[in-house]
Amino acid sequence: MDLANFFIQLLNSVQYGLLLFMLAAGLTLIFGIMGVVNLAHGSFYMLGAYLAWSLSALFGSLSLAIIGGAALSVLFGLALEWLLFRHFYERDHLDQVLLTFGLIYIFEELRSIVWGDDVHGVPIPELLSASIPLTDNLSYPVYRLFMSGVCLALAAGLYFLISKTRLGMKIRAGAFNRDMAEALGVNIKLIHAVVFALGVGLAAVAGMVAAPVASVYPNMGSQVLIMCFVVVVIGGIGSVRGALIAALLVGLVDTFGKVLLPQVAGMLVYILMAAVLLYKPEGLFKQ
Amino acid sequence: MTQANMEILPRGVQVALFLGLAALLAFPFAGTEFYTEMVTRMMIMAIFAMSLDLLQGVTGLVSLGHAAYFGLAGYALAFLTPQGEAVSLWWTLPVAVLGSGLAALIIGFFVVRTRGIYFIMVTMAFAQMVFFLFFDNKALGGSDGLYINFRPSAALFGWVPFDLDGKRTLYYFTLAAMLLVYAFLRRLLWSPFGRALAGIRVNEHRMRAMGFYTFGYKLTAFTLAGGLAGLAGYLWGTQTGYINPELMGFQMSAHTIMMVVLGGMGNIAGAMVGAFTFEYLLHVFKDLPQVGSVNLGKHWQLWMGLFIVLLVTFAPRGLLGLAERFGKRGMDKENQDE
Numbered sequence: 001m002d003l004a005n006f007f008i009q010l011l012n013s014v015q016y017g018l019l020l021f022m023l024a025a026g027l028t029l030i031f032g033i034m035g036v037v038n039l040a041h042g043s044f045y046m047l048g049a050y051l052a053w054s055l056s057a058l059f060g061s062l063s064l065a066i067i068g069g070a071a072l073s074v075l076f077g078l079a080l081e082w083l084l085f086r087h088f089y090e091r092d093h094l095d096q097v098l099l100t101f102g103l104i105y106i107f108e109e110l111r112s113i114v115w116g117d118d119v120h121g122v123p124i125p126e127l128l129s130a131s132i133p134l135t136d137n138l139s140y141p142v143y144r145l146f147m148s149g150v151c152l153a154l155a156a157g158l159y160f161l162i163s164k165t166r167l168g169m170k171i172r173a174g175a176f177n178r179d180m181a182e183a184l185g186v187n188i189k190l191i192h193a194v195v196f197a198l199g200v201g202l203a204a205v206a207g208m209v210a211a212p213v214a215s216v217y218p219n220m221g222s223q224v225l226i227m228c229f230v231v232v233v234i235g236g237i238g239s240v241r242g243a244l245i246a247a248l249l250v251g252l253v254d255t256f257g258k259v260l261l262p263q264v265a266g267m268l269v270y271i272l273m274a275a276v277l278l279y280k281p282e283g284l285f286k287q
Numbered sequence: 288m289t290q291a292n293m294e295i296l297p298r299g300v301q302v303a304l305f306l307g308l309a310a311l312l313a314f315p316f317a318g319t320e321f322y323t324e325m326v327t328r329m330m331i332m333a334i335f336a337m338s339l340d341l342l343q344g345v346t347g348l349v350s351l352g353h354a355a356y357f358g359l360a361g362y363a364l365a366f367l368t369p370q371g372e373a374v375s376l377w378w379t380l381p382v383a384v385l386g387s388g389l390a391a392l393i394i395g396f397f398v399v400r401t402r403g404i405y406f407i408m409v410t411m412a413f414a415q416m417v418f419f420l421f422f423d424n425k426a427l428g429g430s431d432g433l434y435i436n437f438r439p440s441a442a443l444f445g446w447v448p449f450d451l452d453g454k455r456t457l458y459y460f461t462l463a464a465m466l467l468v469y470a471f472l473r474r475l476l477w478s479p480f481g482r483a484l485a486g487i488r489v490n491e492h493r494m495r496a497m498g499f500y501t502f503g504y505k506l507t508a509f510t511l512a513g514g515l516a517g518l519a520g521y522l523w524g525t526q527t528g529y530i531n532p533e534l535m536g537f538q539m540s541a542h543t544i545m546m547v548v549l550g551g552m553g554n555i556a557g558a559m560v561g562a563f564t565f566e567y568l569l570h571v572f573k574d575l576p577q578v579g580s581v582n583l584g585k586h587w588q589l590w591m592g593l594f595i596v597l598l599v600t601f602a603p604r605g606l607l608g609l610a611e612r613f614g615k616r617g618m619d620k621e622n623q624d625e
Contacts, residue, residue, distance in 0.1 A: 042492075092603075095599050095603050097407060097541075098545065098598075099600070101545070102596040102599065106592035106596070107588055110589070112586070226412065226537065227413065233405065233408050239403060248568065263423065266420075266423040273412055278410065282405065283405075
């Protein structure tokens with residue numbers, strides 16, 4: 001592998017890692033703050049991708065589609081939280097597993113009824129369709145840099161929201177001690193709804209920005225979900241910082257694994273996870 | 288906790304189980320070949336579900352990767368069976384079961400150290416690792432899977448006590464296996480080992496404080512459950528003659544969890560009842576008719592999903608939980624009458 005190729009793979013792994021982070025952040029927040037394990041998180045990623053496909057055809061613009069899609073998915077998250085999830089905060093993890101597994105089936109079939117079972121491509125906007133030449137025969141697509149940019153901006157926004165704002169303080173207080181926070185006048189129900197909708201929105205935006213590169217297809221959520229689990233386990237449940245570092249690590253191992261050791265590439269991230277667990281059973285950054 | 292704690296079965300349920308057993312014994316003479324095969328598959332899934340209940344209901348460990356051990360034994364049978372002839376049942380069955388148990392022991396060493404939500408995620412991730420090992424490697428069958436052209440042979444030094452090619456024979460062989468697993472697990476449940484597992488479910492810290500080496504107990508349960516799942520996987524490979532990575536996937540594991548919950552956890556019988564009910568529902572949902580332009584059966588996952596959501600929202604303790612509740616209500620009434 002020469003230097004230019006190495007550089008490209010490095011950029012790819014960072015981009016994949018950041019995408020995984022957007023998904024894992026929602027998963028780990030929803031778990032860390034509400035104690036809910038959500039197997040249907042991958043479905044929100046799928047929802048985002050299909051929204052990007054439909055809305056970009058409707059508006060003729062991907063950026064408008066992303067904004068509209070983010071708004072729709074946040075509304076969807078609020079509705080779902082109100083209708084189902086809020087009844088499951090105090091229940092067993094097992095009940096949550098079953099509920100969200102049932103939801104995967106429901107979402108998958110609704111997707112099939114609404115959008116059909118074909119594979120679709122989402123065109124890359126013209127403005128971002130160029131490539132940056134690196135050597136005579138290697139170049140890097142601008143769109144992938146745009147993806148990384150969106151993910152980085154949202155990660156920074158998330159960091160700012162949680163550690164610098166008043167709402168973030170309430171979120172942290174609720175995660176730390178729910179009863180105490182409630183006694184001090186924090187509206188925990190509202191906080192939960194907001195965090196859940198935020199998680200849904202992040203997953204859907206990840207699906208939307210990934211759509212032009214990864215295309216849009218049935219069952220696209222399940223593989224991503226399992227990768228998110230790996231990221232959350234490596235990073236430590238509830239830790240957003242852990243999720244970021246673990247996501248970048250997984251991105252590196254997966255991308256370079258596919259290039260260097262294609263025979264065992266599918267297993268490498270799981271081996272990484274096993275190694276981390278052997279060393280730290282609760283993940284790298286347990287809260 | 289919504290976990291049922293009904294290790295002693297109510298009288299009504301015991302009677303129902305005996306009636307069910309009688310029905311199973313008579314079934315191949317009443318049902319068509321199609322239904323005989325379907326019930327054989329239900330019994331295989333019942334073994335699989337009972338093996339999970341040892342973890343999920345008895346010990347309180349929810350494994351989202353139990354299908355890995357089911358699939359591994361099926362693959363073991365596929366690899367041990369030569370292209371052109373049958374292989375002996377008598378050594379391949381133990382090898383497949385022990386192989387699955389060994390895999391569970393190795394993976395268990397990693398996963399049993401974790402607890403709660405971690406355990407759920409990590410078991411799923413390890414199963415996915417096994418899934419990709421087979422999915423990515425052409426030498427292991429790849430995504431297409433493998434065919435098992437010949438059912439294992441029961442011949443012993445030239446004497447053939449039974450022939451698994453016969454649909455009824457396979458049915459009764461599976462029934463015998465299911466009853467043996469049930470008897471074994473019921474016995475285990477009431478042994479000091481089983482009591483210790485139940486203690487771990489209720490309060491692991493206290494068990495450790497009392498001097499129990501809980502890691503060892505949990506790892507043993509995990510290994511046993513993996514081996515029994517292997518028995519189910521071996522039978523599955525025998526019946527269908529085909530094995531593929533999907534059998535080890537996340538969906539398969541989730542279905543098994545569903546079976547255990549549907550029946551009612553923690554008393555082994557519930558897992559059996561749940562497996563039969565779940566497989567039957569699957570059959571019903573897939574068989575739904577065409578209404579107008581909509582093929583209801585094609586969207587069976589929608590009905591299954593709605594069913595799961597409704598069940599977990601309104602009856603989290605499963606069918607036996609419902610039976611127990613109504614039984615209690617009946618009893619309360621009797622007491623009032625006195």
